[in-house]
Amino acid sequence: MSNFNSNIPEGELTQKWTKYRSSVALVNPANKRSIEVIVVGSGLAGASAAATLAEMGYKVKCFCFQDSPRRAHSIAAQGGINAAKNYQNDGDSVYRLFYDTIKGGDYRAREANVHRLAEVSANIIDQCVAQGVPLAREYGGLLDNRSFGGTQVQRTFYAAGQTGQQLLLGAYSALERQVGMGKVEMFTRHEMLDVVVIDGKARGIIARNLLTGELERHFGHAVVLGTGGYGNVFFLSTNAMGSNVTAAWKIHKKGAFFGNPCYTQIHPTCIPVSGDHQSKLTLMSESLRNDGRIWVPKKKDDPRKPQDIPEDERDYYLERRYPAFGNLVPRDVASRAAKERCDAGYGVGASKLAVYLDFTANTERYGRIEANKQGNHHPDKETCMRLGREVIKEKYGNLFDMYAQITGENPYETPMRIYPAVHYTMGGIWVDYDLMTTVPGLYCIGEANFSDHGANRLGASALMQGLADGYFVLPYTIGSYLSKEISTKAIPTDHPAFVEAENHVKSTLDRFLNIKGTKSVDHFHKKLGHIMWEKCGMARNAKGLTEAIEEIKALRKEFWSDVRVPGSSDEFNPELEKAGRVADFLELGELMCIDALHREESCGGHFREEFQTEEGEAKRDDANFSYVAAWEYKGESVYELHKEELNYENIKVAQRNYK
Amino acid sequence: MNLTLKVWRQKNSKSTGNLVDYKVSDISPDMSFLEMFDVLNEQLINKGEEPIVFDHDCREGICGMCSMYINGRPHGPKDLVTTCQLHMRSFKDGDTIVVEPWRAKAFPVIKDLAVDRSAFDRVIAAGGFISVNTGNAQDANNLPIAKSKADAAFEAAACIGCGACVAACKNASAMLFVSAKVSQFSLLPQGQPERYKRVQNMVAQMDSEGFGNCTNTGACEAECPKGISLENIARMNRDYLTAKLFSEEEA
Ligand SMILES: Cc1cc2nc3c(=O)[nH]c(=O)nc-3n(C[C@H](O)[C@H](O)[C@H](O)COP(=O)(O)OP(=O)(O)OC[C@H]3O[C@@H](n4cnc5c(N)ncnc54)[C@H](O)[C@@H]3O)c2cc1C
Ligand code: SF4
Ligand code: FES
Numbered sequence: 001m002s003n004f005n006s007n008i009p010e011g012e013l014t015q016k017w018t019k020y021r022s023s024v025a026l027v028n029p030a031n032k033r034s035i036e037v038i039v040v041g042s043g044l045a046g047a048s049a050a051a052t053l054a055e056m057g058y059k060v061k062c063f064c065f066q067d068s069p070r071r072a073h074s075i076a077a078q079g080g081i082n083a084a085k086n087y088q089n090d091g092d093s094v095y096r097l098f099y100d101t102i103k104g105g106d107y108r109a110r111e112a113n114v115h116r117l118a119e120v121s122a123n124i125i126d127q128c129v130a131q132g133v134p135l136a137r138e139y140g141g142l143l144d145n146r147s148f149g150g151t152q153v154q155r156t157f158y159a160a161g162q163t164g165q166q167l168l169l170g171a172y173s174a175l176e177r178q179v180g181m182g183k184v185e186m187f188t189r190h191e192m193l194d195v196v197v198i199d200g201k202a203r204g205i206i207a208r209n210l211l212t213g214e215l216e217r218h219f220g221h222a223v224v225l226g227t228g229g230y231g232n233v234f235f236l237s238t239n240a241m242g243s244n245v246t247a248a249w250k251i252h253k254k255g256a257f258f259g260n261p262c263y264t265q266i267h268p269t270c271i272p273v274s275g276d277h278q279s280k281l282t283l284m285s286e287s288l289r290n291d292g293r294i295w296v297p298k299k300k301d302d303p304r305k306p307q308d309i310p311e312d313e314r315d316y317y318l319e320r321r322y323p324a325f326g327n328l329v330p331r332d333v334a335s336r337a338a339k340e341r342c343d344a345g346y347g348v349g350a351s352k353l354a355v356y357l358d359f360t361a362n363t364e365r366y367g368r369i370e371a372n373k374q375g376n377h378h379p380d381k382e383t384c385m386r387l388g389r390e391v392i393k394e395k396y397g398n399l400f401d402m403y404a405q406i407t408g409e410n411p412y413e414t415p416m417r418i419y420p421a422v423h424y425t426m427g428g429i430w431v432d433y434d435l436m437t438t439v440p441g442l443y444c445i446g447e448a449n450f451s452d453h454g455a456n457r458l459g460a461s462a463l464m465q466g467l468a469d470g471y472f473v474l475p476y477t478i479g480s481y482l483s484k485e486i487s488t489k490a491i492p493t494d495h496p497a498f499v500e501a502e503n504h505v506k507s508t509l510d511r512f513l514n515i516k517g518t519k520s521v522d523h524f525h526k527k528l529g530h531i532m533w534e535k536c537g538m539a540r541n542a543k544g545l546t547e548a549i550e551e552i553k554a555l556r557k558e559f560w561s562d563v564r565v566p567g568s569s570d571e572f573n574p575e576l577e578k579a580g581r582v583a584d585f586l587e588l589g590e591l592m593c594i595d596a597l598h599r600e601e602s603c604g605g606h607f608r609e610e611f612q613t614e615e616g617e618a619k620r621d622d623a624n625f626s627y628v629a630a631w632e633y634k635g636e637s638v639y640e641l642h643k644e645e646l647n648y649e650n651i652k653v654a655q656r657n658y659k
Numbered sequence: 660m661n662l663t664l665k666v667w668r669q670k671n672s673k674s675t676g677n678l679v680d681y682k683v684s685d686i687s688p689d690m691s692f693l694e695m696f697d698v699l700n701e702q703l704i705n706k707g708e709e710p711i712v713f714d715h716d717c718r719e720g721i722c723g724m725c726s727m728y729i730n731g732r733p734h735g736p737k738d739l740v741t742t743c744q745l746h747m748r749s750f751k752d753g754d755t756i757v758v759e760p761w762r763a764k765a766f767p768v769i770k771d772l773a774v775d776r777s778a779f780d781r782v783i784a785a786g787g788f789i790s791v792n793t794g795n796a797q798d799a800n801n802l803p804i805a806k807s808k809a810d811a812a813f814e815a816a817a818c819i820g821c822g823a824c825v826a827a828c829k830n831a832s833a834m835l836f837v838s839a840k841v842s843q844f845s846l847l848p849q850g851q852p853e854r855y856k857r858v859q860n861m862v863a864q865m866d867s868e869g870f871g872n873c874t875n876t877g878a879c880e881a882e883c884p885k886g887i888s889l890e891n892i893a894r895m896n897r898d899y900l901t902a903k904l905f906s907e908e909e910a
Contacts, residue, residue: 048793051793055793067714067724067777068776068779068780070723070780070820071722071723073716073717073722075722075723076717076719087800123796126796126799129849130789130791130795130797130799130849132843132847132850134810134812134816134847136809136813137803137804138806139806140803141806141809142800142803143799159816160813162817165721166813166816173787173788174788174793176784176788177784177790180785211769240716241716241718242716274689275687275690277687277690277694277697279693279697280718402720405744406746408688408748475793518705520701520705522701564704566704566708566709571671571770572770574710575704575710
């Protein structure tokens with residue numbers, strides 16, 4: 001029987017975590033040395049967890065599929081990381097961060113977890129600075145902040161447009177330090193292909209050495225997954241090419257429930273698709289919305305260049321519709337508003353599927369401030385723009401360069417063209433307060449779990465969550481389980497459960513290679529992505545979702561009879577790796593549609609066209625859907641729904657209002 | 660555009676490799692260099708041949724995984740971009756493009772264009788960190804750091820660990836990579852306690868991995884996609900010398 005209980009500690013919200021920490025069972029140092037923990041993933045969540053567990057004295061094995069832990073997808077995060085430090089003295093607090101996150105998530109997240117996240121957020125910044133992470137500073141030498149969507153305070157810490165890189169390199173350094181001391185054994189270019197469950201508990205994994213193709217068995221007293229999100233089910237997304245659902249999907253099939261799979265975040269500011277050759281989409285960080293204004297022409301199909309369209313013929317539609325938050329509304333709201341304008345025929349660029357993100361006004365404003373600093377109190381426009389560009393360059397230089405590189409246009413001169421793209425998955429493996437899945441001894445952290453973000457994640461909160469889980473939450477909560485495992489001896493890997501899991505993996509790999517069909521793995525991945533984007537993307541409806549389920553089933557059948565995977569399984573074979581990942585996406589996609597179909601309301605990133613207000617805003621149904629949908633795998637295409645009711649005791653549930 | 664590619668094919672680390680000619684057609688100038696390789700690989704798979712293996716992940720110029728030596732230059736003809744951010748508009752119809760893996764003793768070829776850069780991880784494990792366990796930190800703003808120092812540390816920390824510097828250097832020296840990490844920490848107050856021990860440990864590991872000596876050719880800086888400056892090497896040399904000449908207390 002699975003272990004489906006959120007295990008939220010008793011007591012008042014603000015005291016739960018403090019009390020938990022002081023009462024959780026401990027493992028003494030001598031015992032820790034003989035306890036082995038497997039951490040799959042070396043992103044912010046995995047690397048921070050592996051390093052911290054090793055510092056505490058556990059024996060750790062850490063796995064990643066890239067050639068170095070430093071290359072995990074977290075490296076690409078751009079804009080920043082939130083923390084309730086209130087360094088700007090603008091009224092921020094743990095409660096406010098907690099409140100913003102619950103509200104931003106459209107009241108679909110668990111109160112106790114989110115409050116804990118807000119509580120530890122400040123420690124993350126302290127830890128990272130101590131590690132030498134060069135976060136941005138002001139001239140006085142103190143840390144700088146910027147604002148992100150869905151909040152009215154400045155609580156986002158950053159390192160230019162490379163925040164994820166700097167934070168990950170901090171965690172990577174901590175991890176490598178433990179590797180150097182022999183306390184973490186690192187397995188790069190290894191892919192976990194199954195979890196081993198013995199007597200109902202997670203006891204190890206099967207991993208494939210991607211260079212030699214060899215299958216390896218690894219024992220652990222507990223297994224932790226920090227394997228990232230599954231946005232690549234859409235083929236085109238802002239995720240790295242290798243990001244995938246395989247590890248999460250394998251544990252799902254071994255008993256871990258999958259929470260809210262349909263909650264997908266479509267990010268409003270990405271570089272638009274330019275053609276069929278495209279392999280991925282590139283994000284333009286949300287931080288740009290601090291200084292950019294979003295608009296479309298008031299006239300349909302306006303052929304003029306953006307610079308030639310006068311102010312009063314521009315529709316700054318976010319500022320018009322949401323005067324209180326303006327360009328800083330949450331992502332789901334901003335994305336839908338862009339889609340609405342483009343669907344109504346006001347889109348720009350060759351594809352008409354884009355809107356402008358314009359920095360002119362703020363460039364000029366910054367330039368004026370600079371000129372004044374230099375003693376020029378009546379600068380002309382030219383001077384303002386010249387000086388302002390320098391300021392913009394310092395803040396966002398790498399993003400502007402990337403935009404110019406990809407589009408061949410100069411964003412300092414003309415507004416950027418942007419359009420929403422798949423970016424993040426709020427859904428993921430269901431976990432309890434301890435971050436344990438429904439399989440005892442099996443944990444899930446970071447983007448891979450169903451997370452603290454409810455139905456919509458606020459910007460700069462994923463880095464916070466990943467590092468909170470890895471540095472400050474899991475290392476404590478795992479003790480509650482491991483303290484009961486101190487007398488468990490390492491299980492030899494010739495145990496029948498290991499043999500069976502390995503045989504299963506091997507037969508799946510052989511099956512791929514033996515199909516010898518006519519179409520490449522990418523062919524199927526693109527088709528799946530198309531179905532998902534059209535029917536389970538920014539707007540969904542019952543008819544489309546019902547069709548999508550059938551189309552995915554048919555596509556899966558075709559895949560298993562006609563895919564062509566070259567090479568063999570005993571060598572470095574990226575096509576074989578891709579085949580395994582796409583096979584899992586083909587199952588996950590169906591579950592996402594099932595979940596989206598069953599949730600007959602709109603909330604956060606999940607927008608059902610049938611359920612909207614007259615002004616086109618998402619309409620929640622709290623009476624019937626205020627729960628986490630946790631799906632249990634029962635065999636191909638068969639999933640059983642379990643509901644975790646969400647109780648709001650500290651926040652008044654209301655319709656989100658950003659007007 | 661129609662192009663001729665000469666691509667290094669090598670079955671595994673034990674076999675010898677050679678350049679093989681391929682033709683690709685209808686390449687859009689908006690494609691990235693790796694997307695052009697996607698097109699080629701799709702062609703090869705459809706013909707029943709083995710696709711070309713190359714490393715890549717983020718395709719945004721930040722993970723440092725992509726690593727192609729294009730027409731004699733790591734990451735190709737454009738300055739300050741990685742292979743994945745190189746776009747086909749940098750080439751002309753009819754061009755012949757030669758694509759090889761990074762070449763260095765410390766980076767053995769694994770297959771085709773993929774090489775083993777794990778030596779870099781071992782250099783970091785030898786000292787590329789500040790020894791602070793989780794939970795040991797003071798409030799972040801208790802330690803003000805001059806913006807100029809913080810910015811300089813950030814510039815050094817921008818290294819993506821791609822190894823182009825090694826591939827560009829005729830001695831296959833890793834000085835730019837190692838010095839970037841050493842500099843980041845020696846510029847910051849948090850890095851001071853371990854400053855001299857760190858530089859010695861990292862340099863010792865670098866030497867034992869088989870990277871060559873630095874003869875100041877500057878090729879690394881010229882080819883680095885992140886603009887990591889030679890100043891870092893000078894800074895590291897100073898720290899190294901100080902560490903060798905003086906005892907820890909005197910330094
Ligand atoms: C372009 C972009 C910009 C972003 N910007 C921000 C931002 O500014 N602020 C913010 O808060 N968030 C941002 N995010 C979101 C954030 O970066 C991610 O949610 C977060 O980094 C995920 O971290 P993670 O540790 O959970 O997973 P990841 O970093 O994805 O790491 C996954 C790890 O698991 C490993 N792995 C996966 N599967 C297997 C397997 N089967 N076997 C072995 N290893 C495996 C991988 O090798 C990798 O090491 C951004 C995301 C993107 C795409
Ligand atoms: S110094 Fe430059 S070239 Fe060398 S690894 Fe770092 S980013 Fe790459
Ligand atoms: S693929 Fe990540 S830097 Fe090129």
